[in-house]
Amino acid sequence: MAGIVSLVGIGYFISLNRDRSVESDRLVFPQDFDPPLSSKTEMEVAALEESIRQNPPNATMHTRLGQAYLQKARAAADPAYLSKAEALFTKALELDVSDFQAIAGIGSICLSKHQFRDAITWGERGIAINPWSSDLYGILGDANVELGNYNEAVHLFQKMVDLRPQLSSYSRVSYMRELHGDVVGAIDAMKMAVSAGGGQRENTAWARVHLGNLYIAARDYPTAEQEFKAALTDFPNYGQAHAGLANLRIAQGREREALELYKRVVQTLRLPSHRIVLADLYEASGQHEVANREYGLVKEIVTFNRANGRDTEPEIILFAADHADQRDIQEFVSWAKRQFDRQPNIKMADALAWSHYKAHQFESAKTAIQQALALGTKDPLMLYHAGMIHLELAERKKAKAYLSEALSLNPHFSIRHAAEAVNTLHTLAVD
Numbered sequence: 001m002a003g004i005v006s007l008v009g010i011g012y013f014i015s016l017n018r019d020r021s022v023e024s025d026r027l028v029f030p031q032d033f034d035p036p037l038s039s040k041t042e043m044e045v046a047a048l049e050e051s052i053r054q055n056p057p058n059a060t061m062h063t064r065l066g067q068a069y070l071q072k073a074r075a076a077a078d079p080a081y082l083s084k085a086e087a088l089f090t091k092a093l094e095l096d097v098s099d100f101q102a103i104a105g106i107g108s109i110c111l112s113k114h115q116f117r118d119a120i121t122w123g124e125r126g127i128a129i130n131p132w133s134s135d136l137y138g139i140l141g142d143a144n145v146e147l148g149n150y151n152e153a154v155h156l157f158q159k160m161v162d163l164r165p166q167l168s169s170y171s172r173v174s175y176m177r178e179l180h181g182d183v184v185g186a187i188d189a190m191k192m193a194v195s196a197g198g199g200q201r202e203n204t205a206w207a208r209v210h211l212g213n214l215y216i217a218a219r220d221y222p223t224a225e226q227e228f229k230a231a232l233t234d235f236p237n238y239g240q241a242h243a244g245l246a247n248l249r250i251a252q253g254r255e256r257e258a259l260e261l262y263k264r265v266v267q268t269l270r271l272p273s274h275r276i277v278l279a280d281l282y283e284a285s286g287q288h289e290v291a292n293r294e295y296g297l298v299k300e301i302v303t304f305n306r307a308n309g310r311d312t313e314p315e316i317i318l319f320a321a322d323h324a325d326q327r328d329i330q331e332f333v334s335w336a337k338r339q340f341d342r343q344p345n346i347k348m349a350d351a352l353a354w355s356h357y358k359a360h361q362f363e364s365a366k367t368a369i370q371q372a373l374a375l376g377t378k379d380p381l382m383l384y385h386a387g388m389i390h391l392e393l394a395e396r397k398k399a400k401a402y403l404s405e406a407l408s409l410n411p412h413f414s415i416r417h418a419a420e421a422v423n424t425l426h427t428l429a430v431d
Contacts, residue, residue, distance in 0.1 A: 059096035114311035134164035181376035205235040239268035317351035380406040380413035
């Protein structure tokens with residue numbers, strides 16, 4: 001892929017110039033970046049803490065320590081580190097109101113907390129001080145993606161690439177292309193992210209894992225496996241790489257191997273999305289008691305988030321819709337609507353659509369799924385949802401097309417739903 005490659009369906013272009021130098025400054029990564037702790041980070045934290053104890057208050061030192069704690073927060077999925085980082089960034093700004101890196105740090109924390117509009121406010125404040133900060137444009141772009149402002153996000157990521165073509169900017173280009181259904185272009189951009197590398201080995205490992213996931217989407221399973229294993233070679237025991245391998249085994253129909261890998265994954269990555277897949281794998285293997293225990297843990301998260309008005313991930317809403325009692329489903333629809341109002345992006349639109357479907361509100365489900373597919377995203381689970389929704393509306397031709405596309409992208413796209421997609425498509429074919 002040389003020169004300029006357009007994103008499908010929108011009027012912006014994200015250009016990637018291979019000849020520009022890659023600078024290795026400190027990176028602010030996409031909010032889903034979740035590396036393990038490294039000895040380099042630990043040594044940096046210890047050195048900075050000692051420097052702050054021994055020297056007069058200094059904005060730069062506070063900001064650098066805040067950035068290190070931010071890395072630890074993402075690595076350990078521990079919000080306590082976010083609080084420590086935020087306090088350090090706040091102190092840095094008390095010492096120097098023009099510290100744009102501290103502003104970027106607070107903006108990144110807002111992203112982690114799903115405070116996307118606040119992230120935009122901080123990003124714009126930082127840009128007013130330093131309009132050449134690639135990191136700040138990344139924060140603004142990430143927030144706009146989550147708020148469904150995709151054209152604006154593309155414009156901001158283009159600015160990011162123009163300022164500093166590096167891992168953090170290339171990976172965002174890749175994600176935008178993936179959202180617009182350009183998997184080949186997404187692979188090209190993520191390969192450039194891998195080549196660019198990062199300040200720590202786990203940064204490159206993170207990019208390799210996402211590249212492997214894209215190869216799964218392209219059904220290039222041998223190359224996907226190479227990327228996951230390369231990530232583990234560079235960074236042994238990397239949980240995200242094990243999760244990637246587990247998802248590859250699911251795509252290959254090797255669920256027993258996937259189960260063993262996911263049991264390992266949840267020991268280090270305690271994310272609800274991983275526990276949902278692990279529970280589904282237990283259920284599919286006939287281990288119903290263990291599956292129910294895992295489902296119960298996720299249901300506790302659902303209950304807590306609903307009771308406390310907490311923002312949540314689309315995977316949690318989809319889980320809630322799949323497991324809701326019919327007497328309670330309307331409450332989950334209302335929850336999904338509130339979440340979509342806060343975070344009106346295509347993934348939340350898909351979660352809302354499926355909630356409507358489960359509540360037998362099929363016209364509303366159709367409206368939401370059309371929003372979810374508006375960018376042309378090639379997500380087989382979204383396409384499956386679209387197929388089932390159109391089937392309930394007696395739009396059999398559309399239902400068949402969506403289900404066929406979902407299965408052509410990945411015949412094992414969901415442990416829970418793939419078999420139903422196959423059976424439904426067979427019924428449509430013989431009717």
